[in-house]
Structures are given as structure tokens and as C-alpha cells.
Amino acid sequence: MMLHAEYNVRMRKKRILLGVTVALSLLLAACDGDSRIFEEAAEIESLDLVGLAVVPPANSDTALVINRDEQLQLGLAGISSSGLTFNLSSNGRRWSTSDSSIISISENGLVTGQNNGSATVSVSVSNIVSAQFGLTVNDASLISINSIEGQDNLERCVPGEYFATGLFDDQSVRVLTEAGFSLQLNSTATLESTDQNTAIINATTAGAVTLSASFGNVQPLERQLTVLDTLQSLSVTPNPVSLDVNDTIDFTATGAYLSADGSVTTRDITNQIIWFVDESGGGEASVDSIDDDVPGRLDAEEEGTVSLQAFCGADVTNVGQSVNVSIDEEDDEDDL
Amino acid sequence: MRWLLACVLLTASYSALAEGRIYGEVQVGGAIVTHSDLEFYPGFASISAGAFVFPGIGVEVFADRGFLSGEEDNFDLDIDSAYGVGIRFQSPPQRGVQGFIVLGAVEYTLEQNSPTSPRVEGDFTGARVSVGLMQRLVLFPNLLFTAEYRHYNADEPLKVDGLLFGFRFNTP
Numbered sequence: 001m002m003l004h005a006e007y008n009v010r011m012r013k014k015r016i017l018l019g020v021t022v023a024l025s026l027l028l029a030a031c032d033g034d035s036r037i038f039e040e041a042a043e044i045e046s047l048d049l050v051g052l053a054v055v056p057p058a059n060s061d062t063a064l065v066i067n068r069d070e071q072l073q074l075g076l077a078g079i080s081s082s083g084l085t086f087n088l089s090s091n092g093r094r095w096s097t098s099d100s101s102i103i104s105i106s107e108n109g110l111v112t113g114q115n116n117g118s119a120t121v122s123v124s125v126s127n128i129v130s131a132q133f134g135l136t137v138n139d140a141s142l143i144s145i146n147s148i149e150g151q152d153n154l155e156r157c158v159p160g161e162y163f164a165t166g167l168f169d170d171q172s173v174r175v176l177t178e179a180g181f182s183l184q185l186n187s188t189a190t191l192e193s194t195d196q197n198t199a200i201i202n203a204t205t206a207g208a209v210t211l212s213a214s215f216g217n218v219q220p221l222e223r224q225l226t227v228l229d230t231l232q233s234l235s236v237t238p239n240p241v242s243l244d245v246n247d248t249i250d251f252t253a254t255g256a257y258l259s260a261d262g263s264v265t266t267r268d269i270t271n272q273i274i275w276f277v278d279e280s281g282g283g284e285a286s287v288d289s290i291d292d293d294v295p296g297r298l299d300a301e302e303e304g305t306v307s308l309q310a311f312c313g314a315d316v317t318n319v320g321q322s323v324n325v326s327i328d329e330e331d332d333e334d335d336l
Numbered sequence: 337m338r339w340l341l342a343c344v345l346l347t348a349s350y351s352a353l354a355e356g357r358i359y360g361e362v363q364v365g366g367a368i369v370t371h372s373d374l375e376f377y378p379g380f381a382s383i384s385a386g387a388f389v390f391p392g393i394g395v396e397v398f399a400d401r402g403f404l405s406g407e408e409d410n411f412d413l414d415i416d417s418a419y420g421v422g423i424r425f426q427s428p429p430q431r432g433v434q435g436f437i438v439l440g441a442v443e444y445t446l447e448q449n450s451p452t453s454p455r456v457e458g459d460f461t462g463a464r465v466s467v468g469l470m471q472r473l474v475l476f477p478n479l480l481f482t483a484e485y486r487h488y489n490a491d492e493p494l495k496v497d498g499l500l501f502g503f504r505f506n507t508p
Contacts, residue, residue, distance in 0.1 A: 033460030035371055035494030038413075038448055041456045042372035045410055127454050 036092065040126040047086075051079035052125060054109075054133035055087075058198055059149065059163040059175050066113045068139040072177060074109040076123055076130075094124045102137055113137035140168035145176065145221040148213050154203045155257055156231040156319075157272040157312040159192060162199045164213035164221070176215050184210040188313065189227065202272050202290075203227040204313030231319050232256045232264065234273070236310045239323045243300040245330040251275075251287075251296040251323070253310050270296045273320075274311045281305030283327040300327045357388040359396075361482060363502025369406060369413055369446065371494040376406030376413040382500060386424060394424040400444070411450045415496070416457070418444035418488070420464055432472035434480075440464040442488050444496070460490035470504060480504045 043049065055075030056064055066072055076090040090109035097103045099119040104112045111121065116139055120132035143166075150162035164179040181199035183191055188205035203209055206229035214220040233256045243249060255269040275289040275296055283304025288297045298308060304327055311320035361384045369376040381403055386396025400418035407413075422440025442464040448456040468484030482504050488496040 031460075031462040031490055033458060033462065033491040033494075035458065035460075035491040037456045037458055038446070038494060039372045041448060041450065041453045042374055042409075042411065044453045045450055126456075 036094075037126065044126050044128065047078055047088075048080045048082070049078050049125065049128060050081045052088075052123060052128050052130035053077045053079065053085070054121060054123060054130050056133070057175075057177065058161075061173075061175060063134070063136065065136045065138050065172055065174055066111070068113045068115065068137060070113050070177070072111045072135075074105075074111055074121065074133070076109065078125075088125075090123075095121060096123070097121045098132070103135055111135060113139075138170055138172065140170040140172065142166045142176075142215060142218050143169055145179070145213050145215060145218055146173055148211060148221060148223040152226065154189070154201065154209065154225055154227045156204055156206060156227060156229070157202065157255060157269045158257075158267055159200045159202050159272060160225070162201065162211060162213075162223075163197045164215070166215060166218070176213070178215070180214045182212045182214070184212070201225070230258045231312055232258050234269070234310060234312060234319045234321050236308070236321045236323050239321075240326070241308075241323060242326045242328065243298075244328050245300055245303055247300045247327075249298050249300075250294065251298060251308065251310070253296065253321075255312065255319075269312065272312070274313065276309050278307040278309055278322075279304075281307060281324075283325070285325060285327065298325065300325070303327050303329050357394075357507060358386065359388075359394065359504055359506045360385045361502055361504040363482065363484065363500040364403075365484075365486075365498050365500030365502075367406070367415055367496060367498040369415070369494070369496050374408045374411065376408050376411070378402055378406035378413055378415050379404030380415045380418075380498070382418075382502070384422075386422075392426050392428065394426070396422050396424055396438070396440075398422065398440075405449075410452060411448055413449075414447045416445040416447045418442055420444075422464055422466070426470075429472065432474075434470045434472075436466075436468050436470065436484075438464065438466035438468075440466075444488055444490075446494075446496075460488070460494075462488060462490035464488055468500075478506045478508060480506070 055077050076088045077085050078088045079085050092107055095105045095109055097105050097119055102115050102117040102119040104114055105121050116137050118136045120134050122130045122132050146165045146167045148162055148164050151160055154160045164176045165173050166176045167173055175197055177197045183189055187209055189201050189203035189209045192200040192202050206227050209225045209227055210222050212220050212222045235254050237252050253270045253273050254266050256264050256266050259265055275287045277285045277287050281304055283306040284302035285298055285300050285306045288294045306325045308323040308325050363382045367378050380400050382400045384396050384398035386394045388394040398420055402415040405412040405414050420440050420442035422438040424436055424438045426434050426436035443461045445459050466484050466486045468482055470480040470482045473479045482502050484500045486498040
């Protein structure tokens with residue numbers, strides 16, 4: 001009789017412990033809370049933030065019109081108490097829309113057209129709320145590529161930005177956010193990037209360049225651009241240079257350009273030129289060039305002398321400059 | 337959470353009646369709360385009470401209260417309050433020393449103030465994980481000195497960790 005009672009008590013305890021364990025497990029699975037409010041307060045304090053602004057994609061019209069299911073990435077700018085405007089990450093924010101049946105927006109600021117109509121979006125960081133930003137959804141088909149916008153003339157090794165607009169069957173002209181761009185074959189220019197709706201062209205040789213914009217099955221549009229021969233000289237700094245083996249140094253290239261009024265202006269063209277190392281002097285070094293991570297960054301590898309060459313364009317008869325780099329054996333003093 | 341607390345209290349009461357093995361603990365300690373490259377060191381006190389349902393396995397409730405703000409840059413941050421339930425697993429004593437692990441659930445409130453930005457208060461529900469050691473006192477066999485590392489998990493990247501010291505009383 002006694003044994004039976006003890007057994008019952010043990011079984012009951014086991015059931016209770018099991019119940020508590022299950023309840024705890026369920027609760028653990030339901031972690032809750034939003035730490036974002038703490039981070040936002042710190043962000044406001046550190047940036048001295050007093051205002052926010054929704055930033056439309058580059059080259060957009062003031063009245064943004066999109067199709068149903070079309071997506072558009074909005075940006076976010078912060079305004080400090082001193083009036084400075086700076087970019088903020090648009091990711092993980094409290095974006096809101098005035099009418100989610102017309103426009104939906106993700107917490108990363110990606111807008112998607114849902115149904116025809118107009119709505120506004122805004123974003124808040126802690127207690128700071130941006131002004132309302134208006135968007136219209138009007139489902140329409142592209143009739144033709146209307147234009148390729150951007151400057152007529154390019155200068156050598158100075159990137160130029162271009163974007164395309166299209167005429168739609170609702171008679172609206174819109175920026176084509178998903179247009180494709182290409183250059184004619186054998187062009188001395190290169191298409192550096194087509195991020196967002198913008199094509200960035202780097203031309204290295206004076207002459208003519210043909211840029212083409214395409215969109216789906218619509219007839220492509222071409223535009224002739226002129227690359228001016230205004231680059232007068234190229235200078236690299238620092239010059240000359242003495243390094244130890246395993247040292248790294250970042251060089252800067254500055255181009256001098258002749259303006260229409262006869263004056264000369266200078267531009268930093270470090271990222272648009274070709275860099276290479278001539279090792280005939282006995283030393284060894286490597287340098288990042290136009291397609292690498294940090295153009296102009298030289299790593300000294302073996303003792304001797306190398307010649308750093310910088311040119312606008314692959315043709316070495318083009319404007320360029322050489323820098324003598326003397327490489328000594330590694331200095332161990334830093335390691336002591 | 338309140339329902340869970342009630343359940344644990346019932347379980348503990350039942351076990352206490354059945355076996356008479358209940359315990360209580362009082363602790364003070366410091367926390368490290370981190371977010372946005374900021375690091376705060378607020379102080380808080382904790383009390384807990386529980387009962388063993390099996391040898392070495394207990395169920396308990398606990399409650400914390402902040403008593404000191406952690407300051408960093410222009411902010412100060414408090415652990416306003418916390419409460420929860422846990423299951424304690426403890427080792428048999430070796431020369432009066434026992435190790436323990438507590439796994440549980442916690443609900444806590446953090447408060448952040450700054451003279452130039454709005455006051456922020458956030459409630460979090462998550463898991464509690466504790467590991468620690470207890471040393472039985474020679475003069476008072478039912479009293480143990482405890483040292484515990486505690487982690488409250490909720491919404492990353494905000495992190496709450498604590499180091500606590502205190503005394504625990506076991507019923508005979």
C-alpha cells in the first residue's frame with residue numbers, strides 16, 4: 001500500500017516536471033522584444049540627427065511613377081542639427097506606407113507597386129519621422145526608349161553617368177530602372193557599372209563612342225558621345241618613393257584637363273587609370289590596377305628598384321607617368 | 337509568462353509539501369549590456385525561490401531589480417526589472433562545492449536615458465542560461481555562497497550578461 005502511494009507521488013512529480021519543461025521550451029521558442037529602439041537612440045545621439053528624408057533612386061523624376069509589381073529601392077538621408085545632410089542605411093528601418101493596397105514597402109525601403117493609385121511612404125528613426133514621399137502606381141507598357149540622358153562629351157579617364165527614359169502607353173515618360181546598356185564593339189571606352197538605373201562609362205581614348213540602351217523587346221536606342229582630348233598631363237604622388245620589403249603604399253593619380261576657356265582643372269583619376277610595375281630594375285612589387293580592389297595600391301615584395309607606370313588607357317603612348325620606387329630590405333626595428 | 341510563473345509556484349509548493357526541500361537565494365551583481373558599440377555596466381539584485389522535484393533537479397522562480405545605472409557616452413542604462421522561471425540542475429557536493437546550471441525563461445525591461453534624446457524603455461522575453469558554483473559554509477551548513485554567470489537572451493544584437501554573487505539557504 002505504502003509502495004503504491006510512493007509510486008503515485010513520483011509519477012505525479014514526473015508529469016509536473018515534464019509539463020514545466022514543455023512550457024519553458026515553448027516560451028524559449030517565443031523570444032520577443034525590439035532592441036532597435038535602443039540602437040536608434042544611440043544613432044540619433046552620435047549623428048546629432050534632427051531630420052530624415054526619403055531619397056528616390058538616382059536620376060528619378062520628382063513624380064515617381066511605377067508599374068504594378070515593379071520594384072524601386074528608396075534611400076534614406078539624415079539631417080543633423082547643423083544642417084548637414086548625409087546618407088543613412090535604409091535597411092532595417094520602420095518604413096510605412098499610407099496605403100498598402102497600392103504600394104508595399106519592405107523594412108529595407110524596397111517599394112513594390114501593388115495596384116493603380118497614389119500613396120505616400122515615410123520612414124522613422126526613433127521619434128524622428130521623415131516627410132511623406134509620394135509615389136504613383138500606373139500599370140503601363142513601354143512603347144519606346146525615349147532618350148539616353150547624360151552629358152554629350154566625355155573626358156579621358158573621367159567617368160560619365162548615363163540613364164535611359166522610356167515613353168509608356170499612358171503617355172508618361174519614366175526613367176527605365178531596368179534598362180540594359182552596352183558600347184559598340186572595339187570601343188576604347190569601358191562600361192564600368194550599371195548599378196541601379198545608371199551606366200558609368202570610362203573612356204580612355206579621344207574620339208567617338210556609341211552607347212546603346214535596351215529594354216525587353218523594345219527597339220534599342222543608340223547615342224553618339226564624343227571623348228574630348230583635353231587630358232594634358234598626369235601626375236602621380238608621392239614621387240619618388242623609398243619603401244621596405246612588405247610595405248604597402250597608396251598612390252594617387254591626378255589628371256590636368258584643359259577647359260574650354262583655356263584654364264586647366266585637375267581631377268583625381270586614381271580609380272580610372274591603368275597601373276602596372278616594370279621590374280627591370282631588379283626589385284619586385286605588385287600594384288592594383290583599374291579592375292582590382294584598390295587601384296594605385298603597391299605592395300613591395302623584393303629588394304631593388306621598380307618603376308611604377310600609370311597611364312590613361314592601355315596604349316602606353318597615351319598620357320602617363322613613371323615613378324621610381326626604391327625597395328630596401330625589411331626593417332626589423334618595428335618588430336623589436 | 338504570468339501563467340507559467342503560477343504553474344512553477346504551484347509545482348514548487350507541491351514539491352515542498354511532499355519533500356520539504358525548498359531553497360531561497362539572494363544575489364547582487366553587475367551586468368554587461370551591449371548594443372550599438374556601447375557597453376553599459378548596470379548593477380542589479382536578484383532573489384529566487386524554488387523546490388527540488390528530484391534529487392539535483394529543482395524548479396524555481398526569480399525576480400531582479402536594478403539598483404545602479406550603467407553609463408556610457410551620453411547615456412545611462414538600467415535593468416529596470418526582470419522575472420522568470422527556471423529549472424535548476426545541480427551536481428552532488430564535492431568537499432562542499434556544487435556546480436549548477438539553470439535553464440529558464442525571462443521577461444525583462446531595460447531603460448535607457450540621455451539628456452538629449454528620448455527616454456527609451458524596452459520589454460524583452462527570452463531565455464535565461466546560468467552556470468555557477470556554490471560553496472557550503474562550515475559554520476552554517478544550510479547556507480551556501482554562490483557565484484553565477486547569467487545570460488539573458490532576447491533580441492540580438494542587444495546582449496545582456498551578468499555576474500552575480502550571493503547566498504543561498506536550503507531547508508534542512
